[in-house]
Amino acid sequence: MSIGKSPEDDRPSQTSAPSTDDGPSVGRALQQARIAAGLTVDEVSQSTRVRGPIVHAIEADDFSRCGGDVYARGHIRTLARAVGLDPEPLLARYGAEHGGPAAPTPATPLFEAERIRSEPRRPNWTAAMVAAIVAVIAFVGYTVVSGGDDDGGTQQAAEGATPATSKPATKPSPSKKPATKPDPSxxxxxxxxxxxxxxxxxxxxxxxxxxxxxxxxxxxxxxxxxxxxxxxxxxxxxxxxxxxxxxxxxxxxxxxxxxxxxxxxxxxxxxxxxxxxxxx
Structure with missing residues (x-):
């Protein structure tokens, strides 16, 4: 007497996907490296300009907040460098778990990072003050030299001397070494x-x-x-x-x-x- 198949035998076999569990996941590896480096999520966010909620999501292996495959890879590369990891093994593992190399995407900002406005360049007040001091010294020197020449010319006119036809020799202005900025050290x-x-x-x-x-x-x-x-x-x-x-x-x-x-x-x-x- 043959035994028929049980209804359970007709069910599709529940085989799990090929395991890539040969080490911590991408997010777990980034989290462990950050903790080992003594850094908080806020500190990593400040140094990489990747927003804190996205860092938390990636460390939990949730890449849905990255905005696409290319952006996820970019975040992984940036975070890996910030915590001292080689990004290439993590990117390879990510590709194996999420469908191979990245597909092309429209040109948009690569990272969902905080946009920090560039600070306006501050005026160099030290250079301006040095220039003003040099101008004052030059003006005072010129006034002294000009005043001496005027006295000599008045004395010659009083003695009845005839003015010289050639151009009078101009006295060199007092030499002033250009101000140099101190070495930063x-x-x-x-x-x-x-x-x-x-x-x-x-x-x-x-x-x-x-x-x-x-x-x-x-x-x-x-x-x-x-x-x-x-x-x-x-x-x-x-x-x-x-x-x-x-x-x-x-x-x-x-x-x-x-x-x-x-x-x-x-x-x-x-x-x-x-x-x-x-x-x-």
Whole structure:
């Protein structure tokens, strides 16, 4: 007697999709790297200009808020660099899980980031003051020289001397060396005592989030350094730094400039002592 098939045998077999669980997901990998770097979502958002809600969604492997496949890949690449990961393996995993390479999309802004208005260029009041001082000195010198010439001419006229037909020789104006701007490291050198470690940060090429701690781990500064601003820190033993965008910062340690070529958007964790400059 043959046994017929059970109704359950006619149901389609429930086989799961091929597993790519050979490591953490894209979002989980980004979240773990951010936590390991000691950064919050707000700090990553400030350094990458990717809005906080989008960062949260990507770390939860929700790419629907990115606005498309191309934008999602761009966000993954930017966030990976900000937390110190190689973006290529993450992009490959994303492609395997979401249908291969990105499809072309209309030309629109790549990232859904906050648009920050460019700040108006501030007037250089130091140069203006130097120019005004030079003009005043030149005017006073010219007045003194002109006054001496007028006295001589009056004396000659009183004595009945005939005026010379040739042009009088003009006296050279008092030489004035052009004012030169001090080297940006001058203030750092002057403020670098031998018994302390001195670190100066200058946001010459853009804005950057900065975290500075002393040798006891206490915060000396935690905030954003706007373009053109600078900060100087001193401690008796050691200063620890985290630079959210190291490529925007000029760094001076104990009066000497650190010449490392940090890339824009690169997060750097540095530590300096009295014996430096050396990269921490």
């Amino acid at each position: 001058d203030s750092a050198i002057a403020a670098a005592p031998q018994d302390k470690v001195t670190v100066k940060l200058n946001a010459a090429d853009g804005r950057s989030w900065i975290l500075a701690k002393d040798h006891n781990g206490r915060k000396m500064f935690d905030g954003v350094l706007e373009r053109g601003q600078s900060k100087t820190f001193q401690d008796t033993t050691k200063i620890d730094l985290v630079l959210g965008d190291a490529g925007a910062i000029q760094l001076y340690v104990n009066g000497k400039q650190i010449e490392d070529e940090f890339q824009p958007g690169q997060v750097e964790r540095l530590s300096y002592t009295k014996g430096d400059p050396e990269v921490g």
